[in-house]
Amino acid sequence: VWGVGTNLVTAKDQPALDGVYKLSAIRDPGGKWKYKLKLSEQMLKVSNPGILQVKRFYMKHENLADVIYDIHSPWEGDCQIVDPLDPTRVRIIKKGMPNKDLLEPIFRQGQCVYQRPSLQDIRKHTQEELG
16 A cells, blocks of 8 residues: 655646545455554644544533544543644543533444434534534
8 A cells, every 4th residue: 555645646836636535444355444544744644543433521511622532442431632733732531521422423334324403403503512
């Protein structure tokens, strides 16, 4: 497996499509998935391996932190989170802190498992989140 950078694919003075496609897993036929990590000198370009979920933690009805984690490696007990763009920003999330997962599956094994909310429910949820 190999990749090509933007400057090798497009002319320097020609605009490139501002999108990213990253390899996240490989599987031999009939085998298990092997999750892959993309390394880069720029922290913003490093990708986390695994099947990712975003968990939002609350304190007194306020958003405290959003944490990206691999669903196959859930934590037990307290959790230390680090800002990937500023490793000096560290916070401890205590076990039992109110939280919810933000990502919802749309399809499983080719079947739609998502119930679309009504426009009124979307509006209400948006107003609650902005509040």
